[in-house]
Amino acid sequence: MTEPLPPTRAYTRSEHLRALWPWLPLWLVFALVAIFSHGPMPMFSTRTLAVAWEMWTHNYWLVPHINGQPYSEKVPLLFWLIHAGWFVFGVTDIWPRVLEVLFGATQLVLITALSRRLFPERPWVARATPWMLLALTYAFLFGQQIMYEVLLACCVLSALLCLTPTARRAEPRWFLFALAVGAGLLSKGPVMFVHVAFPLLLGPLWNEYARANPKRWYGFGVLALLGGGAILLAWALPAGFSGGEAYRQRLFFTQTAGRVVKAFDHAQPPWWYLIYLPVLMFPFSAWPRATAALVMLRRPFSPGVRFLFCWLLPTFIVFSLISGKQAYYPLPEFGGGVMLIAAAISLLRERHPVAANHYALGTWPLAVGGFVIAVALFVLPGLVASGRITNVWLVDMAPYSRFFGVVFLLLGGLLLMRGRGETRRLAVAGLIGSLALNSLWTLGAWHRYDLAPAAAYLGQADAAGRPIGNLGPEYNGQYHFAGRLTHPLVRLNAMPGSNATDDDDAPVSDGMSLEDFARQHPEGLVVTYRNKPTPDDLRYALLVQPSRSTWLMIWNAPTLAALSAGRIAPEPVQPTLLYPPDYWRQRNVH
Secondary structure (H helix, E strand, O other): OOOOOOOOHHHHHHHHHHHOOOHHHHHHHHHHHHHOOOOOOOOHHHHHHHHHHHHHHOOOOOOOEEOOEEOOOOOOHHHHHHHHHHHHHOOOOHHHHHHHHHHHHHHHHHHHHHHHHHOOOOHHHHHHHHHHHHHOHHHHHHOOOOOOHHHHHHHHHHHHHHHOOOOOOOOOOHHHHHHHHHHHHHHHOOHHHHHHHHHHHOHHHHOHHHHHOHHHHHHHHHHHHHHHHHHHHHHHHHHHHHHOHHHHHHHHHHHHHHHHOOOOOOEOOOOHHHHHHHHHOOOHHHOHHHHHHHHOOOOOOOHHHHHHHHHHHHHHHHHHHOOEOOOOOOHHHHHHHHHHHHHHHHHHHHHOHHHHOOHHHOOHHHHHHHHHHHHHHHHHHHHHHOOOOOOHHHHHHHHHHHHHHHHHHHHHHHHHOOOOOHHHHHHHHHHHHHHHHHHHHHHHHHHHOOOHHHHHHHHHHHHOOOOEEEEOOOOOOOOHHHHOOOOOOEEEEOOOOOOOOOOOOOOOOOOEEHHHHHHHOOOOEEEEEEOOOOHHHHHHOOEEEEEOOEEEEEEEHHHHHHHHOOOOOOOOOOOOEEOOOOOHHHHHHO
16 A cells, blocks of 8 residues: 655645635725825824935935935835836825735735744634734734835745744744845834844744754844845945935934833833733633633643744833834734734643633623614714704714614624634624725715825825915825825924814924915915814915815915914905815804
8 A cells, every 4th residue: 555645745735725715805805996096194194105215206215205305214126116006007006005915915824824934733823813913903904004014024024934943944044034124124124123123033832843953043033134134235335324314313323212211102001002902912811711821821831832922922021112113013923922812722722622612701701792882873863963962073973973873783793603613704794894984984084084185186286386385284295196296395483372283183383384484485385283174264365175084285385374363364265165165164163
Protein backbone atom coordinates (compact mmCIF):
# COMPACT_ATOMS: atom_id res chain seq x y z
CA MET A 1 0.00 0.00 0.00
CA THR A 2 1.52 3.28 -1.09
CA GLU A 3 1.64 6.33 1.17
CA PRO A 4 -0.47 9.31 0.09
CA LEU A 5 1.41 11.99 -1.74
CA PRO A 6 1.89 15.29 0.06
CA PRO A 7 -0.37 18.07 -1.18
CA THR A 8 1.03 20.05 -4.07
CA ARG A 9 1.66 23.77 -3.84
CA ALA A 10 -1.17 24.37 -6.30
CA TYR A 11 -3.54 22.42 -4.05
CA THR A 12 -2.34 24.36 -1.00
CA ARG A 13 -2.92 27.67 -2.77
CA SER A 14 -6.39 26.50 -3.75
CA GLU A 15 -7.15 25.64 -0.13
CA HIS A 16 -6.01 29.07 0.97
CA LEU A 17 -8.16 30.77 -1.64
CA ARG A 18 -11.22 28.78 -0.56
CA ALA A 19 -10.52 29.86 3.02
CA LEU A 20 -11.14 33.48 1.97
CA TRP A 21 -14.76 32.69 1.17
CA PRO A 22 -17.14 34.21 2.16
CA TRP A 23 -15.66 36.80 4.53
CA LEU A 24 -13.43 38.56 1.98
CA PRO A 25 -16.14 39.34 -0.62
CA LEU A 26 -18.51 40.23 2.22
CA TRP A 27 -15.98 42.73 3.57
CA LEU A 28 -15.33 44.21 0.14
CA VAL A 29 -19.04 44.77 -0.54
CA PHE A 30 -19.77 46.34 2.84
CA ALA A 31 -16.62 48.49 2.87
CA LEU A 32 -17.20 49.78 -0.67
CA VAL A 33 -20.82 50.64 0.12
CA ALA A 34 -19.77 52.47 3.28
CA ILE A 35 -16.87 54.42 1.83
CA PHE A 36 -18.81 55.55 -1.25
CA SER A 37 -21.99 56.45 0.63
CA HIS A 38 -20.63 59.95 1.17
CA GLY A 39 -17.68 62.07 0.14
CA PRO A 40 -14.22 62.20 1.74
CA MET A 41 -14.47 63.08 5.43
CA PRO A 42 -13.01 66.30 6.81
CA MET A 43 -10.48 66.51 8.31
CA PHE A 44 -8.94 63.04 7.99
CA SER A 45 -9.59 62.16 4.36
CA THR A 46 -9.66 65.69 2.97
CA ARG A 47 -6.27 66.48 4.52
CA THR A 48 -4.67 63.38 3.01
CA LEU A 49 -6.14 64.21 -0.39
CA ALA A 50 -5.01 67.83 -0.08
CA VAL A 51 -1.40 66.78 0.52
CA ALA A 52 -1.50 64.30 -2.36
CA TRP A 53 -3.05 66.95 -4.61
CA GLU A 54 -0.43 69.59 -3.80
CA MET A 55 2.38 67.12 -4.39
CA TRP A 56 0.77 66.16 -7.69
CA THR A 57 -0.09 69.58 -9.04
CA HIS A 58 3.21 71.23 -8.01
CA ASN A 59 5.48 68.22 -8.73
CA TYR A 60 6.55 67.88 -5.09
CA TRP A 61 7.41 64.20 -5.39
CA LEU A 62 9.88 64.16 -2.50
CA VAL A 63 8.48 66.49 0.18
CA PRO A 64 4.76 66.40 1.12
CA HIS A 65 3.15 69.85 1.18
CA ILE A 66 -0.05 71.28 2.58
CA ASN A 67 -1.36 74.78 1.95
CA GLY A 68 1.92 75.75 0.29
CA GLN A 69 4.17 74.62 3.15
CA PRO A 70 6.27 71.44 3.67
CA TYR A 71 4.26 68.92 5.67
CA SER A 72 6.51 67.22 8.20
CA GLU A 73 3.78 65.31 10.06
CA LYS A 74 3.60 62.46 7.55
CA VAL A 75 5.87 60.36 5.37
CA PRO A 76 5.12 59.85 1.67
CA LEU A 77 4.26 56.19 0.92
CA LEU A 78 0.46 56.64 0.98
CA PHE A 79 0.74 59.74 -1.21
CA TRP A 80 2.93 57.87 -3.70
CA LEU A 81 0.40 55.04 -3.88
CA ILE A 82 -2.37 57.57 -4.53
CA HIS A 83 -0.24 59.14 -7.25
CA ALA A 84 0.33 55.74 -8.86
CA GLY A 85 -3.43 55.31 -9.23
CA TRP A 86 -3.85 58.85 -10.53
CA PHE A 87 -1.28 58.17 -13.23
CA VAL A 88 -3.44 55.26 -14.42
CA PHE A 89 -7.02 56.34 -13.68
CA GLY A 90 -6.82 60.13 -13.53
CA VAL A 91 -7.17 62.50 -10.60
CA THR A 92 -10.36 61.67 -8.69
CA ASP A 93 -11.20 60.63 -5.15
CA ILE A 94 -12.39 57.22 -6.38
CA TRP A 95 -8.96 55.57 -6.48
CA PRO A 96 -7.88 56.70 -2.97
CA ARG A 97 -11.09 55.26 -1.52
CA VAL A 98 -10.76 51.98 -3.40
CA LEU A 99 -7.13 51.87 -2.26
CA GLU A 100 -8.21 52.18 1.38
CA VAL A 101 -10.66 49.30 0.97
CA LEU A 102 -7.89 47.20 -0.60
CA PHE A 103 -5.70 47.94 2.41
CA GLY A 104 -8.47 46.66 4.67
CA ALA A 105 -8.86 43.49 2.61
CA THR A 106 -5.10 42.93 2.68
CA GLN A 107 -5.08 43.34 6.45
CA LEU A 108 -7.72 40.60 6.76
CA VAL A 109 -5.75 38.23 4.52
CA LEU A 110 -2.53 38.89 6.43
CA ILE A 111 -4.09 38.36 9.87
CA THR A 112 -5.55 35.08 8.60
CA ALA A 113 -2.12 33.95 7.41
CA LEU A 114 -0.53 35.00 10.69
CA SER A 115 -3.10 33.15 12.80
CA ARG A 116 -2.60 30.05 10.64
CA ARG A 117 1.15 30.24 11.32
CA LEU A 118 0.76 30.81 15.05
CA PHE A 119 -1.95 28.21 15.68
CA PRO A 120 -1.42 25.36 13.21
CA GLU A 121 -2.86 22.93 15.73
CA ARG A 122 -6.09 24.96 16.06
CA PRO A 123 -7.42 25.76 12.56
CA TRP A 124 -10.59 27.30 14.06
CA VAL A 125 -8.52 30.28 15.23
CA ALA A 126 -7.49 31.06 11.64
CA ARG A 127 -11.10 30.69 10.47
CA ALA A 128 -12.53 32.90 13.23
CA THR A 129 -9.93 35.69 13.35
CA PRO A 130 -10.81 37.48 10.05
CA TRP A 131 -14.51 37.32 10.87
CA MET A 132 -13.86 38.91 14.24
CA LEU A 133 -11.58 41.62 12.84
CA LEU A 134 -14.04 42.71 10.15
CA ALA A 135 -16.77 42.98 12.80
CA LEU A 136 -14.98 45.56 15.00
CA THR A 137 -17.20 48.63 14.84
CA TYR A 138 -14.51 51.25 15.40
CA ALA A 139 -12.05 49.62 13.00
CA PHE A 140 -14.72 49.34 10.29
CA LEU A 141 -15.81 52.98 10.60
CA PHE A 142 -12.28 54.34 10.84
CA GLY A 143 -11.25 52.16 7.92
CA GLN A 144 -13.45 54.35 5.70
CA GLN A 145 -11.02 57.24 6.21
CA ILE A 146 -8.24 57.82 3.70
CA MET A 147 -5.56 57.56 6.35
CA TYR A 148 -2.26 55.87 7.12
CA GLU A 149 -3.06 53.38 9.88
CA VAL A 150 -4.58 50.57 7.78
CA LEU A 151 -1.62 50.71 5.41
CA LEU A 152 0.63 50.66 8.47
CA ALA A 153 -1.28 47.64 9.81
CA CYS A 154 -0.56 45.79 6.56
CA CYS A 155 3.16 46.57 6.94
CA VAL A 156 3.17 45.49 10.60
CA LEU A 157 1.42 42.19 9.87
CA SER A 158 3.74 41.56 6.92
CA ALA A 159 6.77 42.10 9.15
CA LEU A 160 5.41 39.79 11.85
CA LEU A 161 4.67 37.12 9.25
CA CYS A 162 8.34 37.25 8.27
CA LEU A 163 9.31 36.50 11.89
CA THR A 164 7.03 33.53 12.43
CA PRO A 165 8.11 30.01 11.43
CA THR A 166 6.48 27.88 8.75
CA ALA A 167 6.30 24.11 8.34
CA ARG A 168 9.29 24.28 5.96
CA ARG A 169 11.41 27.04 7.49
CA ALA A 170 12.15 27.95 11.09
CA GLU A 171 14.44 30.93 10.50
CA PRO A 172 12.76 34.28 9.86
CA ARG A 173 12.94 35.83 6.41
CA TRP A 174 15.18 38.69 7.45
CA PHE A 175 15.38 40.44 4.09
CA LEU A 176 11.59 40.55 3.72
CA PHE A 177 11.31 41.62 7.36
CA ALA A 178 13.59 44.58 6.60
CA LEU A 179 11.50 45.52 3.55
CA ALA A 180 8.28 45.37 5.57
CA VAL A 181 9.79 47.50 8.33
CA GLY A 182 11.00 50.01 5.74
CA ALA A 183 7.54 50.17 4.16
CA GLY A 184 6.00 50.74 7.59
CA LEU A 185 8.47 53.52 8.32
CA LEU A 186 7.51 55.17 5.02
CA SER A 187 3.83 54.74 5.96
CA LYS A 188 3.81 56.34 9.42
CA GLY A 189 7.38 57.05 10.50
CA PRO A 190 9.41 55.72 13.46
CA VAL A 191 6.31 54.46 15.31
CA MET A 192 6.67 51.37 13.11
CA PHE A 193 9.50 50.25 15.40
CA VAL A 194 7.10 50.23 18.37
CA HIS A 195 4.71 47.90 16.56
CA VAL A 196 7.31 45.25 15.64
CA ALA A 197 10.14 45.61 18.15
CA PHE A 198 8.80 43.51 21.02
CA PRO A 199 8.12 40.24 19.16
CA LEU A 200 11.73 40.51 18.00
CA LEU A 201 13.22 41.51 21.37
CA LEU A 202 11.23 38.83 23.23
CA GLY A 203 11.75 36.19 20.56
CA PRO A 204 13.15 33.47 22.88
CA LEU A 205 9.91 33.58 24.90
CA TRP A 206 7.82 32.35 21.97
CA ASN A 207 10.13 31.20 19.17
CA GLU A 208 12.09 27.94 19.34
CA TYR A 209 14.55 29.10 16.68
CA ALA A 210 15.33 32.24 18.71
CA ARG A 211 16.02 30.15 21.80
CA ALA A 212 18.33 27.82 19.90
CA ASN A 213 20.11 30.55 17.90
CA PRO A 214 20.02 33.77 19.97
CA LYS A 215 23.10 35.32 18.35
CA ARG A 216 21.76 34.78 14.85
CA TRP A 217 18.27 35.90 15.87
CA TYR A 218 19.36 39.19 17.41
CA GLY A 219 22.20 39.81 14.98
CA PHE A 220 20.09 39.50 11.87
CA GLY A 221 17.15 41.12 13.64
CA VAL A 222 19.13 44.26 14.40
CA LEU A 223 20.52 44.30 10.86
CA ALA A 224 16.99 44.01 9.49
CA LEU A 225 15.77 46.92 11.65
CA LEU A 226 18.74 48.97 10.49
CA GLY A 227 17.93 48.00 6.91
CA GLY A 228 14.37 49.20 7.38
CA GLY A 229 15.70 52.43 8.89
CA ALA A 230 18.01 52.84 5.89
CA ILE A 231 14.96 52.70 3.60
CA LEU A 232 13.40 55.55 5.56
CA LEU A 233 16.63 57.56 5.52
CA ALA A 234 16.93 57.06 1.77
CA TRP A 235 13.87 59.29 1.54
CA ALA A 236 14.26 61.43 4.67
CA LEU A 237 17.80 62.73 4.04
CA PRO A 238 17.19 64.17 0.57
CA ALA A 239 13.72 65.31 1.61
CA GLY A 240 15.17 67.10 4.65
CA PHE A 241 17.67 69.00 2.56
CA SER A 242 15.07 69.78 -0.08
CA GLY A 243 12.44 70.99 2.38
CA GLY A 244 14.64 73.51 4.18
CA GLU A 245 15.94 73.97 7.72
CA ALA A 246 12.57 74.37 9.47
CA TYR A 247 11.14 71.28 7.76
CA ARG A 248 14.28 69.29 8.49
CA GLN A 249 14.15 70.20 12.19
CA ARG A 250 10.49 69.17 12.48
CA LEU A 251 10.98 65.99 10.45
CA PHE A 252 13.95 64.62 12.39
CA PHE A 253 13.33 65.93 15.90
CA THR A 254 10.16 67.84 16.76
CA GLN A 255 7.46 65.48 15.49
CA THR A 256 8.53 62.21 17.10
CA ALA A 257 10.02 63.66 20.29
CA GLY A 258 7.08 66.01 20.76
CA ARG A 259 4.54 63.22 20.67
CA VAL A 260 6.53 60.88 22.91
CA VAL A 261 7.67 63.21 25.70
CA LYS A 262 5.14 66.02 25.91
CA ALA A 263 2.57 65.99 23.18
CA PHE A 264 1.93 69.23 21.37
CA ASP A 265 -1.28 67.59 20.13
CA HIS A 266 -3.67 64.88 21.40
CA ALA A 267 -2.12 64.68 24.88
CA GLN A 268 -3.89 62.17 27.15
CA PRO A 269 -3.18 60.52 30.54
CA PRO A 270 -1.48 57.06 30.66
CA TRP A 271 -4.71 55.21 31.46
CA TRP A 272 -6.59 56.67 28.44
CA TYR A 273 -6.25 53.58 26.21
CA LEU A 274 -7.36 51.29 29.03
CA ILE A 275 -10.60 53.25 29.36
CA TYR A 276 -11.27 53.16 25.61
CA LEU A 277 -10.28 49.50 25.10
CA PRO A 278 -13.90 48.22 25.40
CA VAL A 279 -14.95 50.70 22.72
CA LEU A 280 -12.11 49.71 20.40
CA MET A 281 -12.84 45.99 20.85
CA PHE A 282 -16.64 46.27 20.53
CA PRO A 283 -18.73 44.13 19.95
CA PHE A 284 -16.49 41.42 21.41
CA SER A 285 -15.90 43.41 24.59
CA ALA A 286 -19.64 42.95 25.25
CA TRP A 287 -19.63 39.20 24.52
CA PRO A 288 -19.51 37.25 27.81
CA ARG A 289 -17.93 34.21 26.14
CA ALA A 290 -14.94 36.28 25.04
CA THR A 291 -14.53 37.80 28.51
CA ALA A 292 -14.80 34.42 30.21
CA ALA A 293 -12.29 32.86 27.80
CA LEU A 294 -9.72 35.57 28.50
CA VAL A 295 -10.25 35.40 32.26
CA MET A 296 -9.90 31.59 32.28
CA LEU A 297 -6.80 31.58 30.08
CA ARG A 298 -4.18 29.54 31.96
CA ARG A 299 -0.79 27.98 31.48
CA PRO A 300 0.64 26.17 29.68
CA PHE A 301 0.50 28.77 26.90
CA SER A 302 1.09 27.69 23.33
CA PRO A 303 3.79 29.48 21.28
CA GLY A 304 1.05 31.40 19.49
CA VAL A 305 -0.42 32.75 22.72
CA ARG A 306 3.05 33.64 23.98
CA PHE A 307 3.70 35.51 20.72
CA LEU A 308 0.51 37.52 21.18
CA PHE A 309 1.45 38.38 24.76
CA CYS A 310 4.94 39.45 23.65
CA TRP A 311 3.43 41.61 20.93
CA LEU A 312 0.31 43.12 22.48
CA LEU A 313 1.14 43.75 26.14
CA PRO A 314 4.42 45.71 25.84
CA THR A 315 3.15 47.58 22.79
CA PHE A 316 0.03 48.59 24.71
CA ILE A 317 2.15 49.78 27.64
CA VAL A 318 4.42 51.84 25.39
CA PHE A 319 1.48 53.51 23.65
CA SER A 320 -0.04 54.26 27.05
CA LEU A 321 3.19 55.94 28.18
CA ILE A 322 3.52 58.02 25.00
CA SER A 323 2.00 61.43 25.63
CA GLY A 324 0.15 61.86 22.34
CA LYS A 325 -2.79 59.47 21.93
CA GLN A 326 -5.51 58.85 19.40
CA ALA A 327 -7.88 55.88 19.32
CA TYR A 328 -6.53 54.78 15.93
CA TYR A 329 -2.82 54.78 16.86
CA PRO A 330 -2.83 51.09 17.98
CA LEU A 331 -5.01 49.98 15.05
CA PRO A 332 -2.31 47.52 13.79
CA GLU A 333 -2.76 45.62 17.07
CA PHE A 334 -6.53 45.19 16.63
CA GLY A 335 -5.95 42.03 14.59
CA GLY A 336 -3.77 40.61 17.35
CA GLY A 337 -6.43 41.46 19.91
CA VAL A 338 -9.18 39.52 18.15
CA MET A 339 -6.75 36.66 17.47
CA LEU A 340 -6.08 36.41 21.20
CA ILE A 341 -9.83 36.28 21.85
CA ALA A 342 -10.23 33.55 19.23
CA ALA A 343 -7.36 31.53 20.72
CA ALA A 344 -8.78 31.92 24.23
CA ILE A 345 -12.22 30.73 23.10
CA SER A 346 -10.63 27.75 21.36
CA LEU A 347 -8.81 26.81 24.56
CA LEU A 348 -11.97 27.33 26.63
CA ARG A 349 -13.84 24.89 24.41
CA GLU A 350 -11.05 22.36 24.79
CA ARG A 351 -10.53 22.65 28.55
CA HIS A 352 -14.03 23.59 29.77
CA PRO A 353 -16.51 22.36 27.14
CA VAL A 354 -19.58 22.70 29.38
CA ALA A 355 -18.87 26.32 30.32
CA ALA A 356 -17.79 27.12 26.79
CA ASN A 357 -21.20 26.19 25.38
CA HIS A 358 -23.37 27.63 28.15
CA TYR A 359 -26.05 30.02 26.88
CA ALA A 360 -25.32 32.48 29.70
CA LEU A 361 -22.04 33.27 27.94
CA GLY A 362 -23.76 33.82 24.60
CA THR A 363 -24.51 36.97 22.64
CA TRP A 364 -27.74 37.81 24.47
CA PRO A 365 -26.36 41.07 26.02
CA LEU A 366 -25.64 42.34 22.53
CA ALA A 367 -29.13 41.25 21.47
CA VAL A 368 -30.60 43.28 24.33
CA GLY A 369 -28.48 46.23 23.23
CA GLY A 370 -29.80 45.86 19.69
CA PHE A 371 -33.39 45.90 20.97
CA VAL A 372 -32.71 49.00 23.07
CA ILE A 373 -31.24 50.82 20.08
CA ALA A 374 -34.22 49.72 17.96
CA VAL A 375 -36.71 51.10 20.51
CA ALA A 376 -34.78 54.38 20.75
CA LEU A 377 -34.78 54.76 16.96
CA PHE A 378 -38.52 53.99 16.77
CA VAL A 379 -39.50 56.62 19.37
CA LEU A 380 -37.04 59.29 18.21
CA PRO A 381 -39.31 60.90 15.55
CA GLY A 382 -42.14 61.25 18.06
CA LEU A 383 -39.89 62.86 20.65
CA VAL A 384 -38.60 65.30 18.05
CA ALA A 385 -42.11 66.15 16.84
CA SER A 386 -43.25 66.84 20.42
CA GLY A 387 -40.29 69.13 21.04
CA ARG A 388 -38.84 66.96 23.81
CA ILE A 389 -35.64 66.47 21.84
CA THR A 390 -34.07 69.52 20.21
CA ASN A 391 -30.50 68.32 19.72
CA VAL A 392 -29.75 69.16 16.10
CA TRP A 393 -27.90 65.90 15.43
CA LEU A 394 -30.81 63.78 16.64
CA VAL A 395 -33.33 66.01 14.88
CA ASP A 396 -31.50 65.55 11.60
CA MET A 397 -31.47 61.76 11.95
CA ALA A 398 -35.08 61.40 13.13
CA PRO A 399 -36.66 61.17 9.63
CA TYR A 400 -34.62 58.03 8.87
CA SER A 401 -34.40 56.43 12.30
CA ARG A 402 -37.36 54.04 12.15
CA PHE A 403 -36.02 52.17 9.12
CA PHE A 404 -32.78 51.55 10.98
CA GLY A 405 -34.80 50.60 14.05
CA VAL A 406 -36.07 47.64 12.01
CA VAL A 407 -32.48 46.74 11.14
CA PHE A 408 -31.37 46.68 14.78
CA LEU A 409 -34.51 44.77 15.77
CA LEU A 410 -33.59 42.04 13.28
CA LEU A 411 -29.97 42.06 14.46
CA GLY A 412 -31.18 41.55 18.03
CA GLY A 413 -33.16 38.53 16.89
CA LEU A 414 -30.13 37.14 15.05
CA LEU A 415 -28.01 37.47 18.18
CA LEU A 416 -30.59 35.61 20.30
CA MET A 417 -30.24 32.51 18.13
CA ARG A 418 -28.52 29.49 19.66
CA GLY A 419 -26.42 26.72 18.20
CA ARG A 420 -23.28 26.46 16.15
CA GLY A 421 -21.87 29.42 14.27
CA GLU A 422 -22.22 31.90 17.14
CA THR A 423 -18.96 33.69 16.31
CA ARG A 424 -19.93 34.10 12.68
CA ARG A 425 -23.41 35.33 13.56
CA LEU A 426 -21.90 37.91 15.90
CA ALA A 427 -19.43 38.99 13.22
CA VAL A 428 -22.16 39.38 10.59
CA ALA A 429 -24.33 41.30 13.05
CA GLY A 430 -21.40 43.55 13.94
CA LEU A 431 -20.66 44.25 10.29
CA ILE A 432 -24.30 44.98 9.43
CA GLY A 433 -24.66 47.15 12.54
CA SER A 434 -21.56 49.15 11.63
CA LEU A 435 -22.84 49.74 8.10
CA ALA A 436 -26.27 50.70 9.48
CA LEU A 437 -24.71 53.30 11.80
CA ASN A 438 -22.63 54.65 8.93
CA SER A 439 -25.72 54.85 6.70
CA LEU A 440 -27.87 56.56 9.33
CA TRP A 441 -25.11 59.08 9.95
CA THR A 442 -24.74 59.66 6.20
CA LEU A 443 -28.45 60.33 5.70
CA GLY A 444 -28.86 62.52 8.76
CA ALA A 445 -25.53 64.25 9.33
CA TRP A 446 -23.39 64.19 6.19
CA HIS A 447 -24.60 67.66 5.15
CA ARG A 448 -22.64 69.01 8.14
CA TYR A 449 -19.42 67.58 6.74
CA ASP A 450 -20.03 68.02 3.03
CA LEU A 451 -17.73 70.87 2.06
CA ALA A 452 -18.30 70.43 -1.68
CA PRO A 453 -20.37 73.64 -2.12
CA ALA A 454 -17.78 75.82 -0.36
CA ALA A 455 -14.86 74.03 -2.06
CA ALA A 456 -16.41 74.48 -5.52
CA TYR A 457 -17.01 78.20 -4.85
CA LEU A 458 -13.44 78.69 -3.64
CA GLY A 459 -12.10 76.66 -6.54
CA GLN A 460 -13.71 79.00 -9.05
CA ALA A 461 -12.29 82.01 -7.23
CA ASP A 462 -8.82 80.44 -7.05
CA ALA A 463 -8.90 79.65 -10.77
CA ALA A 464 -9.79 83.30 -11.42
CA GLY A 465 -6.75 84.44 -9.44
CA ARG A 466 -8.65 85.78 -6.43
CA PRO A 467 -6.69 85.43 -3.12
CA ILE A 468 -8.44 83.56 -0.32
CA GLY A 469 -7.98 84.10 3.41
CA ASN A 470 -8.96 81.80 6.28
CA LEU A 471 -10.21 83.46 9.46
CA GLY A 472 -10.80 80.81 12.08
CA PRO A 473 -9.22 77.49 13.12
CA GLU A 474 -6.00 76.34 11.53
CA TYR A 475 -6.61 75.39 7.91
CA ASN A 476 -6.15 71.67 7.24
CA GLY A 477 -6.52 71.60 3.47
CA GLN A 478 -10.20 70.65 3.52
CA TYR A 479 -11.03 72.70 0.41
CA HIS A 480 -7.89 72.09 -1.63
CA PHE A 481 -8.62 68.77 -3.32
CA ALA A 482 -12.40 69.11 -3.76
CA GLY A 483 -11.94 72.64 -5.15
CA ARG A 484 -8.71 71.77 -7.00
CA LEU A 485 -7.08 74.84 -5.45
CA THR A 486 -3.55 75.61 -6.61
CA HIS A 487 -2.75 78.51 -4.25
CA PRO A 488 -2.53 78.50 -0.44
CA LEU A 489 -5.13 80.11 1.80
CA VAL A 490 -3.77 83.05 3.79
CA ARG A 491 -4.11 82.78 7.56
CA LEU A 492 -5.86 85.85 8.96
CA ASN A 493 -6.41 87.45 12.36
CA ALA A 494 -9.56 89.14 13.52
CA MET A 495 -9.06 92.68 14.76
CA PRO A 496 -9.32 93.17 18.55
CA GLY A 497 -12.98 93.44 19.50
CA SER A 498 -14.06 92.30 16.05
CA ASN A 499 -17.20 90.26 15.48
CA ALA A 500 -15.79 88.64 12.35
CA THR A 501 -15.73 85.26 14.05
CA ASP A 502 -16.88 83.82 17.36
CA ASP A 503 -14.97 80.56 17.01
CA ASP A 504 -12.98 79.82 20.16
CA ASP A 505 -10.10 78.43 18.09
CA ALA A 506 -9.70 81.49 15.89
CA PRO A 507 -6.13 82.79 15.63
CA VAL A 508 -5.45 86.01 17.50
CA SER A 509 -1.74 86.70 17.15
CA ASP A 510 -0.16 85.25 14.01
CA GLY A 511 -1.05 85.74 10.35
CA MET A 512 -2.13 88.77 8.36
CA SER A 513 -4.82 91.03 9.78
CA LEU A 514 -8.21 91.02 8.11
CA GLU A 515 -7.98 94.77 7.49
CA ASP A 516 -4.58 94.48 5.74
CA PHE A 517 -5.78 91.54 3.63
CA ALA A 518 -8.88 93.43 2.49
CA ARG A 519 -6.83 96.53 1.67
CA GLN A 520 -4.19 94.60 -0.30
CA HIS A 521 -6.69 92.29 -1.99
CA PRO A 522 -9.99 94.10 -2.59
CA GLU A 523 -11.05 91.26 -4.88
CA GLY A 524 -10.16 88.61 -2.27
CA LEU A 525 -12.42 86.19 -0.41
CA VAL A 526 -12.39 85.24 3.28
CA VAL A 527 -13.65 82.02 4.92
CA THR A 528 -15.03 82.38 8.45
CA TYR A 529 -16.82 80.18 10.99
CA ARG A 530 -19.60 81.16 13.41
CA ASN A 531 -21.71 79.29 15.93
CA LYS A 532 -24.90 80.68 14.39
CA PRO A 533 -25.46 83.08 11.49
CA THR A 534 -26.65 86.59 12.27
CA PRO A 535 -29.01 88.60 10.04
CA ASP A 536 -25.97 90.50 8.69
CA ASP A 537 -24.29 87.20 7.83
CA LEU A 538 -27.29 86.04 5.83
CA ARG A 539 -27.51 89.43 4.14
CA TYR A 540 -23.86 90.08 3.22
CA ALA A 541 -22.05 86.72 3.06
CA LEU A 542 -21.57 85.15 -0.34
CA LEU A 543 -22.18 81.58 0.87
CA VAL A 544 -23.37 80.02 4.13
CA GLN A 545 -23.45 76.31 4.94
CA PRO A 546 -23.29 74.13 8.07
CA SER A 547 -19.87 72.78 9.04
CA ARG A 548 -20.00 70.24 11.87
CA SER A 549 -21.48 72.12 14.85
CA THR A 550 -20.71 75.57 13.39
CA TRP A 551 -21.51 77.50 10.21
CA LEU A 552 -19.06 78.14 7.40
CA MET A 553 -19.28 81.46 5.52
CA ILE A 554 -17.50 82.92 2.52
CA TRP A 555 -17.21 86.71 2.20
CA ASN A 556 -15.88 89.42 -0.01
CA ALA A 557 -12.89 90.61 1.99
CA PRO A 558 -13.77 94.38 1.95
CA THR A 559 -17.35 93.61 3.04
CA LEU A 560 -16.25 91.51 5.99
CA ALA A 561 -13.58 94.04 7.00
CA ALA A 562 -16.14 96.85 6.97
CA LEU A 563 -18.65 94.92 9.07
CA SER A 564 -15.94 93.84 11.51
CA ALA A 565 -14.86 97.43 12.00
CA GLY A 566 -18.45 98.62 12.52
CA ARG A 567 -18.64 100.39 9.16
CA ILE A 568 -21.48 100.23 6.67
CA ALA A 569 -20.84 97.62 4.01
CA PRO A 570 -21.95 98.02 0.39
CA GLU A 571 -25.16 96.24 -0.55
CA PRO A 572 -24.51 92.74 -1.97
CA VAL A 573 -24.97 92.31 -5.70
CA GLN A 574 -26.40 88.78 -5.35
CA PRO A 575 -28.33 87.05 -2.55
CA THR A 576 -26.44 84.77 -0.18
CA LEU A 577 -26.11 81.16 -1.34
CA LEU A 578 -27.49 78.81 1.35
CA TYR A 579 -26.53 75.12 1.39
CA PRO A 580 -28.24 72.73 1.57
CA PRO A 581 -31.10 74.81 0.11
CA ASP A 582 -33.87 72.89 1.89
CA TYR A 583 -32.11 72.40 5.22
CA TRP A 584 -34.51 73.11 8.10
CA ARG A 585 -32.00 75.07 10.17
CA GLN A 586 -31.72 77.62 7.37
CA ARG A 587 -35.35 78.54 7.96
CA ASN A 588 -34.72 78.92 11.69
CA VAL A 589 -31.99 81.52 11.23
CA HIS A 590 -33.85 83.82 8.81
